[in-house]
Amino acid sequence: MHAYIWQKSSYSTEGANCLNLAAAPDDTLRLRESDDPGRILTVNREGLSALLTAVKTDRLPATALS
Template sequence: MPRYEWQKSSYSSEGANCVNVAAAPDGTLRIRESDDPDVLLSLAPGQLRALLTAVKADRLSDLPRP
């Protein structure tokens, strides 16, 4: 598994339940939750933008399903 330079969300506290993001060499982004760091979500930058927009608007049900 590649080694990523993880960044913690500025909204995360020093405890558990932190969201981390890292850039992958192929231009995609990796997201993980600190309580389960082996599970990674891989997103293109536009997909992350859509996810964050939906979360902020409380409209996750509007996102396309895989």
């Protein structure tokens, strides 16, 4: 397993519930929740960009929230 260099937002506090991000050697990104660091989501840059745009513009489908 690759040892990722995890980063968290400067907006995050020292408490739990932080989203961590790491770049992988295959040019994908890894996301994990600080409460459950063993569960890692792999996304490409375009997918993450689309997700962030949808969140910022409040365009997530209702099914994505369940």
